[in-house]
Amino acid sequence: MALEVEAWFMDDSNEDQRLPHHLNPKELVSLDYLAVVFCFVELGVLYWKLNPENYENDPELSKIREERGYDYMDLLDLCPEKVSNYEEKLKNFFTEHIHKDEEIRYCLAGSGYFDVRDKDDRWIRIWMQPGDLIILPAGIYHRFTLDTSNYIKLMRLFVGEPVWTPYNRPQEEHPVRQKYINGLTHKFGETIKAH
Template identity: 45%
Template sequence: MVSAWFYNAEDKSDPREKHQYSPNRPVSLEELAQFGVLYKFVDASSPYDDKINALCKERDYKNRDYVCITVSSMWLDIAGQVVVFMLLINVSPTKLPDYENKIKTFFEEHLHEDEEIRYIVDGSGFFDVRDKNDKWIRIAVNKSDLIILPAGIYHRFILDTNNYLQAMRLFKEDPKWTPLNRSAEIDQNKFRKEYVRDFVEKGSASL
C-alpha cells in the first residue's frame, strides 16, 4: 500500500532514504488527489492482466512496456547538492532509447506532456511530487502499487535503499519518455499551465 509524506529537504543524507520529518508529516490519498496524483492497488502476487487491461480500456492507454532498474553507487556532490547517477542494469527489449542518459535524469525535477503511469510489479522506490504550495511530497511505491501522475506536474523519481524496482509503464500513445526539466520557460508550457489551472487553482482528480 502506497504511503506519502512531506519531504524533509533539510535532511542532506542519501536521497534514497525516506527523508521524513520528526515527527513524520503524512499525506493522505485524498490529499494526493487534490493535486492530481491517483493511486490504485492491483495485487501483483496474482494474475493482474485483466485488471490492468480494464484500466487501460477505461483510461484509453494503448501501449505498455516493462522496465527493471537498479542503481550503482555513483554519487557526485555539486555545490552542496547530492546528484544521483543511476545506471539501467536490465530493461525489457521494448522501446527505451538512450536509456543510460534517461536513467541519470530521473531525479532531476521535470514534467511530462502526458500522464506518467507506473504499475510496480516488484521492488520499491520514491516518486517526489510538488504540492499546490510547491512543497515536495515523497510517495513510497511498492509491489502492487499503481500510480498516475498528471501531465504538467513537477516531479522526480529515485530508487530507495533496496536499489531495485520493476515496473510496467502504460502509455496513451506510442511509448515515449520526454522529460522537460523545470525552468522559467517550462513554467509557460501549455501542459504546465493546464495543470496549474486544473489542480493548483481548482480541484482534485478521480480514478
C-alpha cells in the same frame, strides 16, 4: 501488503536521495491530499492497489487500461545489474521535471520513490511498493529515485507510442504546466479514493 500507498512530506536534507527523508516528526500525506482540489491547484495524483502477481490476467488492470486508453505497455527492471549507465540514468530521473503526458507506473516488484510538488512547492514522497499503480498528471513537477533496495520492476503504460521527454524545471510558461495549474480542477473535480 499495505492497503494503500505510503506518502509523506520530505525534509530538505542533501543526504542520499534513496533514504526516506521524513520530516521530524513525520508528516504523512493521505490519498485524499494527493487527489483533492486545493484552491486552484490540484495535485491530481491517482492511485490503485492491484495484485502484482496477476498483472497479466488482472481484470481490474484491464479495466483501468481500457477506460483510460492505455494501449501500450512495457516492463522496466531498474537496478545496477540490468541498466547500463545506471548512476547517470538515476541522476536524470531525479532531476525535477514535467511531461506533456501522464506518467503511469505500476510497481510489480522492488520499491522506489516518486516525489511530487504540492501547491506550496513542498516535496511529497510517494513510496511505490509491489501492487501500487500511480498516475501522475501531465504538467506536475516530479522526480523518481530508487530506495535503498536498489531494485524496482515497473510496468509503464502509455496512450499510443511511448513518449518520455522530460522538461526540466523551470517550465512555468509551458502550455502543459499552465493547463495543469489552471484546468485540471475541472477534469477531476472531486476527491478520488484508493481502489
